[in-house]
Amino acid sequence: MHLPTPRALIKNVLPASLVSALSAQFGERFSTAQAVREHHGRDESSYDPLPPDGVIFVRSTEEVVAAVKLCRAHAVPIIPYGSGTSLEGHVLAVQGGITIDLSQMNQMVALHAEDLTATVQAGLTRKQLNLAIKDSGLFFPIDPGADASLGGMAATRASGTNAVRYGTMRENTLALTVVTADGSVIKTGTRAKKSSAGYDLTRLFVGSEGTLGIITEVTVKLYPRPEATSAAVCSFPSIADAVNCVIQIIQIGIPVARVELLDAHGVKAINAYDKLSLPETTLLLFEFHGSEHGVREQAELAQAIATEHRAVGFEWATRPEERTELWAARHNAYFAILQLRPGCKGISTDCCVPISRLADCILETKADCEANAIIHSIIGHVGDGNFHVLMLIDPSDPVDVAKAEAVNARMVARAIAMDGTCTGEHGVGLHKIDFLVQEHGEAAIAMMRTLKHALDPENLMNPGKILVW
Numbered sequence: 001m002h003l004p005t006p007r008a009l010i011k012n013v014l015p016a017s018l019v020s021a022l023s024a025q026f027g028e029r030f031s032t033a034q035a036v037r038e039h040h041g042r043d044e045s046s047y048d049p050l051p052p053d054g055v056i057f058v059r060s061t062e063e064v065v066a067a068v069k070l071c072r073a074h075a076v077p078i079i080p081y082g083s084g085t086s087l088e089g090h091v092l093a094v095q096g097g098i099t100i101d102l103s104q105m106n107q108m109v110a111l112h113a114e115d116l117t118a119t120v121q122a123g124l125t126r127k128q129l130n131l132a133i134k135d136s137g138l139f140f141p142i143d144p145g146a147d148a149s150l151g152g153m154a155a156t157r158a159s160g161t162n163a164v165r166y167g168t169m170r171e172n173t174l175a176l177t178v179v180t181a182d183g184s185v186i187k188t189g190t191r192a193k194k195s196s197a198g199y200d201l202t203r204l205f206v207g208s209e210g211t212l213g214i215i216t217e218v219t220v221k222l223y224p225r226p227e228a229t230s231a232a233v234c235s236f237p238s239i240a241d242a243v244n245c246v247i248q249i250i251q252i253g254i255p256v257a258r259v260e261l262l263d264a265h266g267v268k269a270i271n272a273y274d275k276l277s278l279p280e281t282t283l284l285l286f287e288f289h290g291s292e293h294g295v296r297e298q299a300e301l302a303q304a305i306a307t308e309h310r311a312v313g314f315e316w317a318t319r320p321e322e323r324t325e326l327w328a329a330r331h332n333a334y335f336a337i338l339q340l341r342p343g344c345k346g347i348s349t350d351c352c353v354p355i356s357r358l359a360d361c362i363l364e365t366k367a368d369c370e371a372n373a374i375i376h377s378i379i380g381h382v383g384d385g386n387f388h389v390l391m392l393i394d395p396s397d398p399v400d401v402a403k404a405e406a407v408n409a410r411m412v413a414r415a416i417a418m419d420g421t422c423t424g425e426h427g428v429g430l431h432k433i434d435f436l437v438q439e440h441g442e443a444a445i446a447m448m449r450t451l452k453h454a455l456d457p458e459n460l461m462n463p464g465k466i467l468v469w
Helices: 016-029 034-039 061-073 126-132 150-155 201-205 239-251 264-274 292-308 320-331 333-338 355-371 398-417 433-440 442-455
Strands: 054-057 078-081 098-101 108-112 117-121 173-180 185-188 213-221 228-236 258-262 282-290 312-317 345-352 376-381 386-393
Touching: 016 054, 016 061, 034 054, 061 078, 061 098, 061 173, 061 213, 078 150, 078 213, 108 126, 126 150, 150 213, 173 201, 185 201, 228 239, 228 292, 228 320, 239 258, 239 282, 239 292, 239 355, 258 264, 264 282, 264 320, 264 333, 264 376, 282 292, 282 320, 292 312, 312 320, 320 333, 333 345, 333 376, 333 386, 345 398, 355 376, 355 386, 355 398, 386 398, 398 433, 433 442
Parallel strands: 054 098, 078 098
Antiparallel strands: 108 117, 117 213, 173 185, 173 213, 228 282, 228 312, 258 282, 258 376, 345 386, 376 386
16 A cells, blocks of 8 residues: 655656746746645545645646646656545656646536537536536536546546436546647547547547546536436345345336445444434435436335335435435545544445346455454445445554455455456556456456557656556
């Protein structure tokens, strides 16, 4: 978990000529201040901070081009930064270099309500987007929990609680504007719903984590706001009962918008953190979208299936404030669970499996955590087979860290053996590099490396992430 000290921690590592050129180009929006560097050298992962040598706050694609060309001329690494909410070390400056902060690129470029699309600058966050379009009758559904930037969400192929109904950033990104490693600007895709024209460059950059280029604009799909929304919470005597309930709901085609699982540890944590009084056993949190009649029918069918799987206390939250309270508690779960072991760090990891294998994967992983006496919680977007494990460890105890990492490695191996993936939505970053070979095989990794070499031959774009150079 602790990386070697990068040259970013050594003073005066940037060439003086680059410092001069960046200061002339960006003025006060280029900073080498320690506090600014440290802020941009951390994310929500359990890694120690690794700050860059400098930070540029850009406001346009043209400024990103200028920054990339200057850095390339001096062979200095470049790390894109949106809102710093990633979980696998994506923004850490493992080889030093310059962080390009896109948070000031937060404008709506174009809203085409009649086509259900919007084009935005990469620094606009999902909440800012939904606020900007609230009067249009549309909304953007991808909700990873954190108020992440749209560029960062595209770069990490994010998804979240709504993915079971609306898909991930892969399905909801139509086009991108990207600044490549040589400072060129390319546009991938159009606002058309489909295309057979050439290689799918949009999908190449979605999920590339800043290693192939810097996303500066994103065109996304929007959806009509549902006429009616209803949420429900119910408890189960076991994780197996809850997961099997979800499997049956999905397999018979009930169009649930969100369905989240929390184990007993997670429920206990959010009860204490959010002052709730939910039964401290396995819990499912549902949400249904549609017409008044459709939502009622979906919910009644889901309740009947839940009852067959021994659910108790099926409670409805139809008022907006009630739903907000429940989902706020779910999104606060990470911080709530950290309080179960004060002073700890959390190793948060995820995997995704075919839904028919979900119960097996979760139960075996939980048993592994308990056998190793690791304080933990399992939370899942179980409608699409994705779950997260948050393990609380003492970062100063190498035995504690090693136990958690070993559990994580076994969880990933288990998921891959079930024809699943090492990460459903966190991305690779630093933490999951070694698992890619297990999942894809040496030949596929060699092809990925060939793409990286072709598009970034000097390895300047977010080096050290996804692939070993």
